[in-house]
Amino acid sequence: MSAQMPEIPWHKPRKAEPRQPLSRSLIVETAVRVLDAEGLSGVTMRRVAQELGTGPASLYAHVSNKEELFELVLERVVSEIRLPPRPEPERWKEQITEVCFEAQRVLTSHRDVSLVSLGSIPLGESQLAITEFLLDLLLQVGLPPQVAAWALDGLGQLIDTDAYEASVYAERIARGTDIHEYFGQLRTFLLALPTDRFPKLQGMADTMVTGDGDERYAFKIEVFLRGLESYLPADARTRRAGGADGGDRADHVLRTDRADRTVDA
Amino acid sequence: MSAQMPEIPWHKPRKAEPRQPLSRSLIVETAVRVLDAEGLSGVTMRRVAQELGTGPASLYAHVSNKEELFELVLERVVSEIRLPPRPEPERWKEQITEVCFEAQRVLTSHRDVSLVSLGSIPLGESQLAITEFLLDLLLQVGLPPQVAAWALDGLGQLIDTDAYEASVYAERIARGTDIHEYFGQLRTFLLALPTDRFPKLQGMADTMVTGDGDERYAFKIEVFLRGLESYLPADARTRRAGGADGGDRADHVLRTDRADRTVDA
DNA sequence: TCGACTCGTAGAACGGTGTTCGTCCAAGGA
DNA sequence: TCCTTGGACGAACACCGTTCTACGAGTCGA
Numbered sequence: 001m002s003a004q005m006p007e008i009p010w011h012k013p014r015k016a017e018p019r020q021p022l023s024r025s026l027i028v029e030t031a032v033r034v035l036d037a038e039g040l041s042g043v044t045m046r047r048v049a050q051e052l053g054t055g056p057a058s059l060y061a062h063v064s065n066k067e068e069l070f071e072l073v074l075e076r077v078v079s080e081i082r083l084p085p086r087p088e089p090e091r092w093k094e095q096i097t098e099v100c101f102e103a104q105r106v107l108t109s110h111r112d113v114s115l116v117s118l119g120s121i122p123l124g125e126s127q128l129a130i131t132e133f134l135l136d137l138l139l140q141v142g143l144p145p146q147v148a149a150w151a152l153d154g155l156g157q158l159i160d161t162d163a164y165e166a167s168v169y170a171e172r173i174a175r176g177t178d179i180h181e182y183f184g185q186l187r188t189f190l191l192a193l194p195t196d197r198f199p200k201l202q203g204m205a206d207t208m209v210t211g212d213g214d215e216r217y218a219f220k221i222e223v224f225l226r227g228l229e230s231y232l233p234a235d236a237r238t239r240r241a242g243g244a245d246g247g248d249r250a251d252h253v254l255r256t257d258r259a260d261r262t263v264d265a
Numbered sequence: 266m267s268a269q270m271p272e273i274p275w276h277k278p279r280k281a282e283p284r285q286p287l288s289r290s291l292i293v294e295t296a297v298r299v300l301d302a303e304g305l306s307g308v309t310m311r312r313v314a315q316e317l318g319t320g321p322a323s324l325y326a327h328v329s330n331k332e333e334l335f336e337l338v339l340e341r342v343v344s345e346i347r348l349p350p351r352p353e354p355e356r357w358k359e360q361i362t363e364v365c366f367e368a369q370r371v372l373t374s375h376r377d378v379s380l381v382s383l384g385s386i387p388l389g390e391s392q393l394a395i396t397e398f399l400l401d402l403l404l405q406v407g408l409p410p411q412v413a414a415w416a417l418d419g420l421g422q423l424i425d426t427d428a429y430e431a432s433v434y435a436e437r438i439a440r441g442t443d444i445h446e447y448f449g450q451l452r453t454f455l456l457a458l459p460t461d462r463f464p465k466l467q468g469m470a471d472t473m474v475t476g477d478g479d480e481r482y483a484f485k486i487e488v489f490l491r492g493l494e495s496y497l498p499a500d501a502r503t504r505r506a507g508g509a510d511g512g513d514r515a516d517h518v519l520r521t522d523r524a525d526r527t528v529d530a
Numbered sequence: 531t532c533g534a535c536t537c538g539t540a541g542a543a544c545g546g547t548g549t550t551c552g553t554c555c556a557a558g559g560a
Numbered sequence: 561t562c563c564t565t566g567g568a569c570g571a572a573c574a575c576c577g578t579t580c581t582a583c584g585a586g587t588c589g590a
Contacts, residue, residue, distance in 0.1 A: 022538075045577060055540050056577075062538090066577065118383065118426070119433045123454070128463060135465045147484075149472045154485045157430075161383070161422045168384045189388070198393060200400045207414045219412075220419045227492030287567080310548065320569050321548080327567090331548065536587080547576060552569100559564080 022052065024062045028072045032110065035073060039111045039171065043073070074116045075124035080106045083130060087137035093225045095137065099130070100159055100221050101214075107163035108170060114163035122156060131156075142236025143228065151228055158224060162217050169213060183209045287317065289327045293337045297375065300338060304376045304436065308338070339381045340389035345371045348395065352402035358490045360402060364395070365424055365486050366479075372428035373435060379428035387421060396421075407501025408493065416493055423489060427482050434478060448474045 030051050034043050045056040045066055052058075063069045081103050088095055107114045122131065131152055138148035173179055190205035201208065211219075229237075295316050299308050310321040310331055317323075328334045346368050353360055372379045387396065396417055403413035438444055455470035466473070476484075494502075 044575085046575085049540095055542095057541075057579080058539055060578075119429065121451070128458070128466060132463045132466050135469065139465060145469055145472045146475060149469060150476065150481055150484045151488070152473075153481055154488060157423075157426045157485075161426045164384060165422075186386070193393070198397045200404060201393060201397050204400065204410055204414060207410045208417075210411060211415065216415055216418055219415045220422075223416070223419060223489060223492035223496075225492070226495040227488035227490070230491040230495075231488075309546085311546085314569095320571095322550080322570075323568050325549075531590100533590090534588090537585095539582105539584080541582090542580085544579080545577100548574095550573080551571085553571105554568085556567090557565090560562085 022062060027059055027062055028076050031069055031073050032076055035110055035113060040113060040115055070116045075126060077110045077113050079126040083133050087140055089140040092137055092141045097221050103159045104163050108166045112167040114160050117160045142232055147231045166213050287327060292324055292327055293341050296334055296338050297341055300375055300378060305378060305380055335381045340391060342375045342378050344391040348398050352405055354405040357402055357406045362486050368424045369428050373431050377432040379425050379432060382425045407497055412496045431478050
């Protein structure tokens with residue numbers, strides 16, 4: 001590539017910038033930029049077109065729909081998710097947890113893009129790669145194929161839903177709502193409930209508002225994985241004693257819970 | 266109440282019908298009617314107002330937002346969910362499964378209303394009643410309070426997400442897409458994947474598309490409940506042998522899976 | 531070299547959306 | 561009786577996704 005020649009001064013082009021031509025990927029890239037800046041609801045055909053210095057009609061030559069554009073944006077985002085080099089069945093629960101948190105990290109770093117994936121079957125290349133990885137791992141662990149297949153459904157839902165929920169909270173925080181104050185209000189609300197109709201909810205107000213998003217996410221993953229574990233054929237269940245594998249983010253629950261136990265008496 | 270007097274013929278009111286006055290509940294009721302007829306995206310302020318024979322501005326005296334209207338609609342819908350008369354801890358898993366299916370039945374009977382509940386904390390009266398019931402049940406079973414509290418989160422997400430997913434499929438069917446053909450295409454797509462990059466997915470195409478929404482839903486619930494079960498303190502674990510309790514919709518998995526096992530070799 | 535023909539580019543417009551403003555009017559309290 | 565108040569509502573604002581249509585530049589065959 002040679003150095004760029006300067007423009008001949010008096011030969012000014014009709015349009016100020018001889019913009020690079022539109023293309024699917026350029027449009028998607030721009031849409032992601034808008035997404036990051038203004039959230040999913042800010043990604044409109046007009047807004048993206050404006051960012052490209054043109055009108056909304058121009059986009060329709062490369063993208064048939066806003067829906068299709070969203071799918072492309074989702075796929076672009078999902079492609080940022082990094083998978084472990086290979087499945088390690090001997091620590092499958094930790095590895096799945098890692099993938100879930102990596103997915104959430106990437107998804108929530110692009111505002112509420114997870115809303116797109118909630119209703120759609122993940123058929124993009126990167127999405128399939130993640131599915132393939134998890135499926136491979138689950139099969140190597142020894143889960144029955146039908147269990148593994150259906151488990152993917154559940155894991156996908158878990159990831160998407162939690163990412164979306166997290167993004168809703170993030171949005172709230174970004175709009176100025178202090179998260180502590182918010183949970184405080186929630187706690188006050190629960191405490192103010194009529195005791196006769198909502199005894200447990202009222203009594204457990206503190207327990208209900210305990211734990212941030214990550215803790216709750218880790219807990220849900222752990223519950224799901226323990227449930228999956230119960231589908232392992234007897235000969236595939238290795239004998240690592242249950243609580244000894246460290247690094248479990250939600251394990252402290254079993255240690256702290258006895259303290260709260262009183263509210264329930 | 267006396268009989269209605271006839272209108273004086275020449276004293277015709279300016280407006281043809283002396284409509285009953287607007288009110289929050291009338292607006293919500295109308296919105297639900299529109300929802301059932303045209304789906305959530307059909308519920309617009311203009312459409313609801315038109316149904317009431319007025320303009321959109323009139324609604325804002327009773328409802329501050331479209332968002333608030335949606336919340337009210339959701340609460341109205343959720344109030345249709347019928348709970349069992351009382352928690353029965355000795356069959357807690359069956360009872361929770363029943364509640365989940367009842368919730369899904371009601372939610373999906375109102376199109377894609379579940380989309381509303383995905384991002385919002387359930388603070389409506391009926392929603393709280395369900396939460397209270399489940400919380401009570403989980404505590405009676407003997408789950409640690411913190412586990413029970415967080416489990417509610419997971420169950421709520423499971424219900425909402427699956428209801429939304431089911432409604433997306435229902436919408437597709439209503440728009441003419443044959444569901445068998447759709448799954449057939451999905452299977453073909455999976456079979457056409459490059460073997461080197463997606464060996465498991467391609468090999469398990471049939472297993473992946475096995476099972477309708479209800480089966481998969483039942484499976485996910487069962488997995489979650491088995492996971493919860495593992496948090497039971499030893500003294501709360503009753504000794505009913507694991508597989509003997511009938512009526513479990515997803516149990517056949519453990520019997521059929523061996524057949525599909527071959528694809529995985 | 532020239533003409534025809536394609537195809538990406540866009541301006542304008544259509545029919546929608548949520549929400550606000552200002553006006554009007556009827557019911558209720560003083 | 562007057563005055564206040566609050567609901568009703570037409571009009572308008574600023575958007576939205578999408579389509580129609582004209583235009584213009586590039587390419588390809590003759």
